[in-house]
Every structure is written in C-alpha cells, then in structure tokens.
Amino acid sequence: MLREAVCGMDETALIAAAQRGSVDAFNELVLKYQQQVYNLAYRIIGDPASAADATQETFIAAYRHLSEFRGGSFKSYLLRIASNCCYDELRRRKRRPANSFEDLWELEEEANPWLINGDEGPEEKAERQELAHLIQRGIGTLPYDQRVILVLSDVEGMSYQEIAEIVNIPLGTVKSRLARARGKLRDFLREQEELLPARYRLE
Template sequence: MPSPNMRDESELIRAAKQGDVAAFNELVLRYQQQAYNVAYRLLGDADWAADATQDAFLKAYQRLHQLRGSTFRPWLLRIVTNTCYDLLRHRARRPAQSLEATDDDQDPDHLPRWQSDVETPEEAAMRHEIGHAVQEGLLHLPPEYRAVVVLSDVEGLSYEEISRSLGIPVGTVKSRLSRGRARLRDYLRAHHPELLPSSYRH
C-alpha cells in the first residue's frame, strides 16, 4: 500500500549505499515477507528460514556497492537463495547436528505462522493442508529445481527475473521449471492424489 511519503526505491538504495541504515530498513520492510517466504519454502524450517533471511539482509547491506543497474528484488533474492543453498549444504554435511537441533527445539515441526486473509476456518484449514502437502513435495526436489519452482509458482517471478535471481540463463530456467513441476506433480500423484484432477476419474 504505497503511502504518499513513500520514498522511491532507487532513492532508498542511494541513501543506504551512503550508510543510511534507516533507508535500508525501509527496503527490508518492503521485501522481508517475500525473502522469508522464499527462505522457508527452500529450507522447510521456520527457524532456519529466519536465520537465513536475517543473514541475507545483512549481506545485502554489506554488498550494496555491488548493486549496479540491476533492480533490488532479484539481486536480494539471489543473496537469499545463495544463503539458503549454503545452509542446505552445511546441513547435508552435518546431518547429526541438524537432527539434534530438531530434537531440542520447542516446535517439533518448525512450522511458520501462515498469513491469513479473511477466510472461514474451514478454508484456512484446507489452505494449510495444501501448504504442507506442497512443502513436502518441494523438499523432495533437488534444491536447484526447488528454487526455480518457488520463485516462479509461489512468488510469481517472470523467467527473466528468475534468471537474474539465480544467475542462470532463461533456457535453464525453463528446463528446470518444467522438470521441477513434473517431479512435484508425480510426488503429489503418489502421496496426495486427492489434490489432483486425474484422481477424480478413478
């Protein structure tokens, strides 16, 4: 909801580059929802997603001088996805550690709070069920497919923006997206057939 005194993005970036933390924080507030949602969908863990998002914003502030010409959102999302990849690699190297962290945590499912629009409790429950099924499927995809599917279908980015966000050619975006969607479809067919139309005919 743009307010009358809302500053232009390029103006905020200019100010932030000169060390204006308040200007940078305006950018944080604008993009934190999207950054956090991407991190959560890539990592599947609310706490890890919060750490990754915080880390990514800090890195973005430190690397602002590298932002030239390109727009802020894909540049930021690139930092977010790379931070998440690093975490996933780290977790893959030390599976015991992450298991320990899961056991110790108060919230065993590591679930985030979901954004709730005006909807009935039944609708909300249905949406959450869909959300969890989709998240399970996403976590079964290789991370590079997962990132493309999340940016395209969850966040609604264009092929061009995804290409800039992930630093891969548009052709690669198309092929990874199709493979990711196909694998996710096959996962849902196997584990949640009730969510897909082909099951209605049986």
C-alpha cells in the same frame, strides 16, 4: 540521518542513501522486502527458524555488498543473495540434521498463523493444512537447483527472464529446470494421492 528523512523516499533514493551508509534507509528496504525474502527462504528450506536465519543473513549480506549493486532490479539483487543464503543454510542443516519435514508438521501450525482461518470449518482447515504440508514436503524432495526455480517462479511469481538473472543461468535452462521441477512435484503428489484431500486430487 533521521528516520523521518527516509520516509518519503522512493526506492532508488533509499538505495543511494543506504549506499552512503544510512542504516535507516536500508531498513526501509528491509521492511519492504522482508516478507518476500522470508517466504522464499521458508519455501526453499521448509523450516521457519532456518528461514528466519537465512532472511537475516540475506539482509546483512545485502547491506555489506550494497556498493556492488549497480542499478537494475533491487528485488532481483536481494533474491539472488537470498537464494545463496538459503543454500548455505541448507548445507549447515545437512551438517547438523535438525527436524525432518515430518517433525515440522506440528511446528508449522504454531509458527504459521495463516493456517488458521476464522471463516472456515474445522474440516476445511485441516484440508488446507494437509495440502500445504504435502506440497511443502514435495518441494523439499526436489534437487536444490530445481527447487529454487520452482519457488521463484510459482511462489514468488517471477518471470523466466527475472529468474535467469537471479540464478545466473540461460533462459533455456530456467525453462527445462522449471518443467522438471513441476513434473517431479506432480509425480510426488500422485504418489501421495491418498494423503491429498479429495478435491485436490490430480486424477
């Protein structure tokens, strides 16, 4: 199928074409969702390189299992695969421990140009970096099942219902895991208060 042919298609048509084997149609979907999948992976894993690996794995697995997708939300389908791929990636990292979150401090700046904002002064920039780094470290301290739910809810902005579908757990469990994750993160930020920029302190 020619590339031009997939350009004007809506999502359902793209999925149908991809299910018939069109890689171009699937790549349109990749372009649409890669930002979201990569962000989810980055926030769950906390490392740019591993997040990129997990993202690529997600799209490969999504393409291979596309015949199992039977309608519904394609985003939920992708994020479900992504959360599984992140879990696998974290387990791989555990077997060969790479950089800790501490070591990522330097890496993060290079890898994430969003940390550099031309409009803000050096002090503000440093504060923003510090805060993002601290929150990412806090997310990293959460157990995996709580971390995924916190990221899906508060980073990706998914509803309780969507999260329940993605993670395949009851709504009540989503609610309690999310509350526990938020509570733990709040406690972590309180403990690290001296590292938190003054205007972001919780008390």
